[in-house]
Structures are given as C-alpha cells and as structure tokens.
Amino acid sequence: MIKKSIDTSAPLHQLIADRYSGVSFDPDRPVSLDALRALAEAARWAPSCFGDEPWRFLICSKQHDPAGWQKAYDALMPGNQSWCLHVPVLVLVCTDTLFKHNGNPNPFGPYDTGAAAVSLCLQATALGLMTHQMGGFSGDKARELFSIPEQFKTLAMMAVGYQLPEDKLPESLKGRELAPRKRKPLAEQFFLGAWGKGMV
Amino acid sequence: MIKKSIDTSAPLHQLIADRYSGVSFDPDRPVSLDALRALAEAARWAPSCFGDEPWRFLICSKQHDPAGWQKAYDALMPGNQSWCLHVPVLVLVCTDTLFKHNGNPNPFGPYDTGAAAVSLCLQATALGLMTHQMGGFSGDKARELFSIPEQFKTLAMMAVGYQLPEDKLPESLKGRELAPRKRKPLAEQFFLGAWGKGMV
Numbered sequence: 001m002i003k004k005s006i007d008t009s010a011p012l013h014q015l016i017a018d019r020y021s022g023v024s025f026d027p028d029r030p031v032s033l034d035a036l037r038a039l040a041e042a043a044r045w046a047p048s049c050f051g052d053e054p055w056r057f058l059i060c061s062k063q064h065d066p067a068g069w070q071k072a073y074d075a076l077m078p079g080n081q082s083w084c085l086h087v088p089v090l091v092l093v094c095t096d097t098l099f100k101h102n103g104n105p106n107p108f109g110p111y112d113t114g115a116a117a118v119s120l121c122l123q124a125t126a127l128g129l130m131t132h133q134m135g136g137f138s139g140d141k142a143r144e145l146f147s148i149p150e151q152f153k154t155l156a157m158m159a160v161g162y163q164l165p166e167d168k169l170p171e172s173l174k175g176r177e178l179a180p181r182k183r184k185p186l187a188e189q190f191f192l193g194a195w196g197k198g199m200v
Numbered sequence: 201m202i203k204k205s206i207d208t209s210a211p212l213h214q215l216i217a218d219r220y221s222g223v224s225f226d227p228d229r230p231v232s233l234d235a236l237r238a239l240a241e242a243a244r245w246a247p248s249c250f251g252d253e254p255w256r257f258l259i260c261s262k263q264h265d266p267a268g269w270q271k272a273y274d275a276l277m278p279g280n281q282s283w284c285l286h287v288p289v290l291v292l293v294c295t296d297t298l299f300k301h302n303g304n305p306n307p308f309g310p311y312d313t314g315a316a317a318v319s320l321c322l323q324a325t326a327l328g329l330m331t332h333q334m335g336g337f338s339g340d341k342a343r344e345l346f347s348i349p350e351q352f353k354t355l356a357m358m359a360v361g362y363q364l365p366e367d368k369l370p371e372s373l374k375g376r377e378l379a380p381r382k383r384k385p386l387a388e389q390f391f392l393g394a395w396g397k398g399m400v
Contacts, residue, residue, distance in 0.1 A: 006245060012295045013326040015215055016319055021247055038210035040390040040399055044383050045206060046318060047221055049335040053384050059399070068393030106336050111355050114314030118246060119216055120339035122322065126213040135249040135308050146395045155311050169225045183244050185254050190240040191258045193228030199240055199259070 001130055001163045004181050019125040022134040023171050024177045025161040027086035030063035035127055036089065039160065042123030046116035049108035052100055055116045056152055071145040076157060077136035082174060089160040092142055093117050093133075094152045113155055124160060130161040161171040201330055201363045202383050218299055218327040221332040224369050224377045225361040227286035230263040235327050236289065239360065246316035249281030249308035255316045256352060258292040275342035276357060280334050283373060289360040293317050293333075294352045311367055313355055324360060332359040 009077060036059055043057060060072040071079065072090035072158055083091065095109035121131040139154035149153065164170075187198025206217060236259055243257060260272040272290035273281065284290065295309035321331040339354035349356065364370075369377055387398025 001315055008241045008245070010234060010246065012214060012238065012239050012241055013323055015213060016245060016323055017241050019245075020353065036211060036392075037386075037399065038212065041208045041210050041212055042216050044210070044386060044389065045219075045381075047214065047219075047321070047333055049333075053389055056389055056395075058393075058395060063360035065393030087365075098316030101219075105316065108356075110310040111314035113355060117302075117311075118315035118318060119322075121247070122319075123216055125215055133247055133249075148395055153250035156308075181245075182251070185242060186237075186240060186244060189244065189253055189256050191256065193260055194237075195256075195258060195348055199275070 001125070001128070002166055002178070005125070006181050006183075006189050009186060015125055018180055019121055019131070020131045020146065022163050022177050023083045023132060024164040024173045025087045025130065025159065026164045029162040030088050031061065031129065031161060033064065035129065036061065037128060039120045039123050039129075043116035043120040046112070046119045048112035048116075049106070050099065050101060052096070052106060052108075052112070054096040054106055054109040056094040056096065056115040057116075057120070058146060060090045060092070060095065062088050072142070072157065075137045075142040075145060076134070077138070080134050080136045080157075084159055087159040087161050091120075091158040091160060092146070092154060093156040093158060094148065094154050097151055097153050109153065110155055117158065120158075128162065130163040134158070160171055201325070201328070202270060202366055202378070206383075208380050209375075211384060214320050215325055219321055219331070220381055221329045221331060222363050222377050223283045224364040225287045225330065225359065226368075226371045227288070227366045229362040230395060231236035231261065231329065232290045233264065235329065236261065239320045239323050239329075243320040246312070246319045248312035249297065249306070250301060252296070252306060252308075252312070253294040254306055254309040255313040256294040256296065257316075257320070258294065258346060260290045260292070262288050271345040272342070272357065275337045275345060276334070277336035277338070280336045280357075284359055286361040286363050291320075291358040291360060292346070293353060293356040293358060294348065294354050297351055297353050309353065310355055317356065319360065321358075328362065329360055330363045333357070
C-alpha cells in the first residue's frame with residue numbers, strides 16, 4: 001500500500017500505523033483462499049465477552065463465488081457501489097444478538113464484532129491487502145438477499161483487495177486515495193483519571 | 201507474556217497471535233505515561249464511521265492517580281475485583297451515542313469503539329503488556345463516580361499491566377492463567393458466499 005505518515009505522540013507498532021481505508025482496488029489481483037483464511041483466523045482469535053464469539057463474517061469473493069459477491073454488492077448504497085465495482089472481496093459483518101450459553105440478549109455483540117473486524121483488517125495489512133469498512137449499505141436488503149436469520153444483526157460491509165499502484169490510480173479517486181490521514185487531538189477522546197481531563 | 205500456542209488454519213501475524221486476556225498482573229511493575237500514550241494512540245488511529253471517532257477512553261493509573269483508579273476499581277463486579285486488585289491500570293471504555301456532524305444517533309459507536317479498544321490491546325502486546333477486557337462492571341456506578349454525561353454509553357472496563365513471571369503466579373490464578381486458548385471451529389462463524397456455508 002501507498003505509505004502515509006501520521007501524526008502520533010508515541011511510536012506505534014507498524015501494523016497499526018500502516019492500516020488505512022483506501023478506495024482504489026486493483027481489479028486484476030484477486031485474493032487467494034489462503035489469504036481469506038488468514039483474515040478469518042485473525043478475526044476468530046479476537047477477544048469476546050464470555051468467549052461467545054458473537055461475530056459472523058460472510059465473505060463474498062468475486063473470484064470464488066460471483067453470485068455471492070453480486071448480492072453483497074447489490075446491498076451497498078449507490079455512493080459506495082461506485083468505487084466498489086472493482087473490489088474483489090466484499091465481507092458482510094454480522095453479530096448474534098443472543099448469548100450462546102443462556103439465550104439472553106448479548107449487549108456486547110457489536111463491540112466484540114468491531115474488534116474482530118479490525119483484527120481482520122490488521123491481518124490484511126500484514127498481507128499487503130487493503131480494507132475499507134462501510135456503514136453505507138442496506139441491512140434489510142442484505143438480510144433478504146442472503147436469507148439472514150432475524151437473530152443476527154448486520155453491522156458493516158467491508159471491501160478487501162489489493163490497492164492499485166500509485167501510477168494507475170484513476171483521476172476520479174486520486175484525491176481521496178492520497179489525502180492525508182487525520183485524527184482529532186488525543187486530549188479530546190483520551191482522559192487520564194477523570195472525565196474530560198485530556199491526555200497530553 | 202507467557203507464550204501460548206493456538207490452533208489456526210493459516211499463519212497469523214505474531215502481534216495478533218500473541219494477544220490473550222490473562223489475569224495475573226504484576227503489582228510491582230507500573231505502566232509508564234509513555235506506554236499509556238502509545239496505547240491511546242493505537243486506539244486513536246482506528247477506523248470509524250464518518251471518521252467520527254466516537255470512543256472515549258478514561259485511563260485510570262494507580263501510579264499516576266490513585267483516586268481515579270479507585271473509582272474504576274469500585275465500579276467492577278466483585279468477581280473481577282478479586283483478580284483486579286493488583287492491576288496497575290484500569291481503563292473505562294465509552295462511546296458517544298451521537299454523531300458529531302449532525303447530532304443524530306450513531307448506531308456504529310459500539311462497533312467502532314470495539315475496534316479502537318482491541319487496537320489498544322494489540323499495541324499493549326507489542327509493548328510486552330497484558331490486557332483483559334471485562335463486561336463485569338456497573339455502568340451506572342461508573343457514570344456516577346466519574347460524572348459521565350448521559351450522551352455517552354459505558355461499554356467495557358479493561359485491565360492493563362505486566363504479567364507476573366510464570367514462577368510467581370499465585371496458586372489461585374495458575375489454572376486460569378495457563379489454560380489453553382480456545383476458539384470455535386472456523387466454519388461455525390465464517391461463511392463463504394452464502395449464510396451458513398462454513399469456510400474450511
């Protein structure tokens with residue numbers, strides 16, 4: 001992936017520093033089943049409340065199952081469909097709404113599944129792959145197309161693939177792909193000992 | 201940290217493979233402010249919907265602010281208080297329930313915050329630190345003790361510190377600390393192209 005610098009007040013592990021959500025995917029480089037398995041394993045080993053592993057990942061690879069991929073694509077909002085046309089793999093991320101051990105509602109499902117999803121993204125970074133998660137999709141449409149049981153909640157759609165080389169970026173995506181990475185100041189969201197007492 | 205082997209069908213990045221939630225924290229090794237800053241930065245650079253960065257991390261270090269640490273400890277359930285007595289840092293993880301750009305409810309808050317939290321845990325692993333997230337705490341008590349505004353939802357409490365050396369593990373925690381790591385089979389939670397079609 002194209003390297004981007006980040007402003008950080010402490011040295012970060014390279015894997016965490018290097019991950020970002022690009023939009024220019026290479027249509028000519030499919031993702032192997034071995035790579036998909038490594039991504040899934042990274043999510044599988046994430047932590048979860050009561051070890052429930054509430055996540056479900058529906059991995060739709062254009063190369064391995066074009067019909068499945070098309071359903072995932074059809075569930076995207078038009079704004080995301082435009083740049084996702086060449087994405088080789090779309091992943092629908094869901095969570096179980098109920099605990100396995102007692103059938104009660106699991107309030108930690110989205111939190112734990114977010115952890116599993118970003119673990120997948122970081123493993124992707126390690127393999128030279130790019131990821132981009134989206135809230136812009138229709139959960140209802142995805143549920144209908146994939147016959148997802150009501151017990152499961154759809155949370156996000158994720159694009160996975162290789163980034164286009166810098167000299168092949170289309171003009172329409174260049175600005176977005178090369179934009180500097182930004183975050184709010186540390187002190188706004190990280191507090192030390194008291195609510196609102198920002199870290200410096 | 202004590203190394204534990206995991207069963208995985210594909211090679212995982214070491215950082216992801218090495219993280220696990222132990223319970224035996226070393227009371228004599230505090231966590232420096234530099235290390236805490238690196239943990240916060242890892243969370244800060246996590247992805248979020250609309251780049252909202254909905255998370256708030258309230259970092260309570262016994263060394264740097266004993267009174268703040270005590271509040272976090274007091275919000276834990278008794279079962280967690282027993283093994284958290286020697287944890288040098290407790291982190292209360294919260295999310296904003298509203299989007300910054302329009303004030304509407306943000307349904308992605310817990311999902312994005314779970315990603316930020318596990319990024320913090322992975323950076324901790326990189327620094328030789330151990331983390332353990334808990335659902336077993338009182339959000340109401342934490343809100344009261346820290347005067348957390350209603351707009352923010354409490355999601356998890358996290359223990360951070362160094363693991364005790366293996367020859368110093370107390371008998372009462374040895375079994376839990378050395379237990380093998382386990383996950384459900386890959387095919388139960390990871391599907392390829394169709395709901396329920398497990399990956400192999």
